Amino acid sequence: MSNDGASAPLDRQPDQTSPPPSQPAPGNASDGAVLPHSNGNSTNDNGGQQNGFANRLRLNPNANHKPDNYEDLNLDFSPYLFSSLERYLPPNLLLMSRDVKVTYMRDILLRYSPESERIRLQKHREYRQKIISNYQRLHRELYTMHVTTFFVPSFLKAINENTEQGLRNIMSEPTPGIFTFEMLQPRFCEMLLTEVENFEKWVHETKFRIMRPNTMNKYGAVLDDFGMETMLDKFMEEYIRPISKVFFPEVGGSTLDAHHGFVVEYGMDRDLDLGFHVDDSEVTLNVCLGKQFSGGELFFRGVRCEKHVNTETQSEEIFDYSHVPGRAVLHRGRHRHGARATTSGNRINLLIWCRSSVFRELRKYQKDFSSWCAECQREQKERQHQSVSAAKLELLRRGETAT
Ligand SMILES: O=C(O)CCC(=O)C(=O)O
Ligand SMILES: [Fe+2]
CATH class of the missing domain: 1.20.5 (Single alpha-helices involved in coiled-coils or other helix-helix interfaces)
Structure with a gap:
């Protein structure tokens, strides 16, 4: 398949299978499309009143109740889902310990997820648990949010100001719908690179079979799988959602509630390039972490819904971007794109695919997507x-x- 965006883009999905992946996708026999990434959020309309428990859920949430924090637990659903669901618990359960509440809520959630999804979630949970209990972290400070270590001052100032003008001041929009801005501190990039290297060294030494970020990359790692899920949730909620709310409201930018966080690696001994595709995300954040490299430019070819994903590119939609370490590119997941070959050195990028369950639900009932x-x-x-x-x-x- 050529790299110039002329051929059909693939619908790129995370690798959801236990390794190895996957099923072939239309358009390119060598790449696979697998099950959609589950974020645990599609279950939060569980209608729990009919769950058959003696203690039924409330019809409306208790707005005065402050729910427990579940972030430190290794759960099969998002910790935020547990905190939200807790507001619906019957009053007697609210007085119980966190463990009792977790057991009760987990039971409800499991009843509403289909069997295959339940098995997949359970397997994935065990996979993550195995990694987390055996892998020795190199930089502990990466696993919780340290804003000044992570972000450059100009970015933090714009986020704290929280106005469209403040955000526009630090951004460039070289073509409609693609925003680039200085985001990550060089030290953070360096730490994340060495943490990933350390993780891969451990994988190699222990012969642990890891799941790759998606079906199109043979290299790279899923950050959520080795302990960064909670940190990346905060990253998305506090630092991506406020921007997406302003620039991508029509694709659920203000309701992003799930993510898939990973790094991709390119070079002579890694993946070389990345074919034309769309992401399984509403909004994608892509930040180059380094190292020294040439080539690897992103090419963009216009935003398309599922029905129109293979339609012709108009000349004004052609846009190429050269990565700069620390600098972020933010775009809609449906903005068709790919990456040219990295011709020398190594390029490693941080990707956060952000999703909105509200947007995905609403999209099921729509045919016309002329807003985007x-x-x-x-x-x-x-x-x-x-x-x-x-x-x-x-x-x-x-x-x-x-x-
Ligand atoms: O290599 C890149 O910078 C692009 C990666 C990408 O598009 C993706 O992982 O979805
Ligand atoms: Fe992509």
């Missing part, structure tokens, strides 16, 4: 143009018959 799909927009304009022409013709016809 460029092809839906063109079709809509075409329909408007045709109806104006038809109306004009009709007026002319009436004029003629009247005379």
Whole structure:
């Protein structure tokens, strides 16, 4: 497949299978599309009133109750889902210990997830547990959010200001819908690179079979799998969502509630390039961590919904971007893109695919995505143009018959 964006983009998904992956995807027999990434959030409309327990859930959440924090537990669903669900617990359960509440809520959630998904979640939980109890972390400070260690001052100032103008001041938008800005401290990039190296060394030494970030990369690692899930949740909620809320409201930018966080690695002894694809995300954050490299440019080719993913690229949609360490690129997941070959050195990038369960739910009932799909927009304009022409013709016809 050529790298210039002319061929059909793949729908890129995380590797959800226990290793090795996966099933073939249409358009390219060598790459696979696998089950959609589960974020545990699709279960939070569980309608728990019908769960058959003696103590039924409340119909409406108890707004005055301050839920427990579940972030330190290794659970099969997001810790935030447990905190949200806790507001629906019957009053007598609210007085119980956190362990009792967890058992009760987990039981409810499991009843609402299909069997195959339940097994997959359980396997993945065991996989993560094995890593977490055996892998010795190198930089403990990476696993909890340390804002000044992570982010450059200009970025923090804009986030704290929390205005569109403040954000625009640190951003460039070289083509519509692609934002780039200075984000990560060089020291943070260096620490994350060495942590990933350390993890891979451990994987190699112990012959542990790891799951790769998705079906298109043979190298790289899922940060969520070795202990960074909670940190990355905060990263998304506090540092990506406020920006997405302003620049990507039409794809659920303000309701991002799940993520897939990973690093990809390119070079002579790694992946070379990345084919044309769309991400399984509403909004993607891509930050180059280093090291020294040449090549590896991203190429973008316009935003498309599922129906139009293979339609032609318009000349104004062609945009190429050269990575700079520490600098972030933020784009819609449906903005078709790929990465050219890294021709020398090594390139390692941090990717956070951010998702909104609300957006995904609403999308099921829609056919027209002209608020963000460029092809839906063109079709809509075409329909408007045709109806104006038809109306004009009709007026002319009436004029003629009247005379
Ligand atoms: O290599 C890159 O910078 C792009 C990675 C990417 O598009 C992805 O992982 O979804
Ligand atoms: Fe991508």
